[in-house]
Amino acid sequence: MSTARAINLTNENFQFEITESGTGNHVNLIGIIDEDTDFSALLKLKTSPVVFNFKNITSINSCGIRTWVNFVKEFPEGNVTFIECPPLVVRQMNMVPSFMGKAKVESVFVPYVCDSCEHEQNKLVLVSDYKKGTSIPETIQCEKCQSEEMEMDGNVKQYFSFAK
């Protein structure tokens, strides 16, 4: 059985939600990570497996990167997994590799933009599929205008460079 609780941290822009289960903890991170974000309350989770879900992170500034890097480096290898990383988190992982600490990155959202109506949508991709050589589609169908010309926003190889 799982239990969920939401805890507001030290500022109005960020909160997290922990779901505990028999195998570890799932942490849903919500909002903005910046110099005011305090992760110290999450450090107690480092002794058991933890999954960080980044889907609801809306922004990270450079001091936020440092705050996160200093936090995640405390987690031992094998104990930490990142899932549902949006493009802004993938960007941090590519620019500042220590953002990943010793985490296994399980899944990321790949961004697509429609050439016809400029609608944007993200497609969830398993990093293991990319590593296995499963091709990431360069185009998908736009869910707004049904055009087949929704292209990946960026270069696949560069986007997945964190997964080397």
Add this chain to the structure above:
Amino acid sequence: MNTLNKKAIADSPAKVGLFSKREAALLISSGYSHVHSSLLGLRDSLANLTLSALASDFIPSYTWEANSNQQQIAVHSSKERKKVIDQVLSELKIKSSSSMGDKIWTSLEELLTNSIFHAYQDGSGKEKYHRRETVELLPEEKILLGFSRDSKGIYVSVQDSGVGLTFSNVQSNFKRCYESQGLSQIETKDGGAGLGLYVVFELATHVKITSHPKSGTLTQCWFANSSNFDPDYFSFNFFTGDKKS
């Protein structure tokens, strides 16, 4: 009109070619204050503008920065920066959750933060404001945020009246961000993380920094729409009116 030091130009000429952002950053950290990447090479009009401007000893105005519809907002405190950036996105009619919204939001946050916390010094030459403080700028320290949009992309600028930036500041910043490994990529001192310019350079299509010692820095950026985006086409230019660039 700002004049440029010809010897400094000769010592660090512009580099024109086809580069990745990383290759361009390494050129900048090795001393090139003007780097233009495009398939056109020397036929690129922006590169040519830079080369002729350097030869003529003046700071050029690029086509991407010229827009008569540019709006400006003054920022007076650190507390209002997120609200002001949201206002800019709203005026530009961009959703913050969009790819462009993320680029503009992040870049303005980094540039404004740099200006508020690092541009101003006290009488002893130390930074006047600290990152963990809520800063109320003096009237003469207000920061001007400019923005405009056309069919090809978005223009933003941030102007402060602080101590100015030197090219060696930029070089050492790029050196750390692009050449360091692991935790040494990030400033660990109790100030900024030193990643702001790196982030902006990675996100923007064109970056132009014009800095005047003791009178401030103007950072101008242009972001191509995704339909107009070409990863090979970008530029970085650092100009200073100082004779000792």
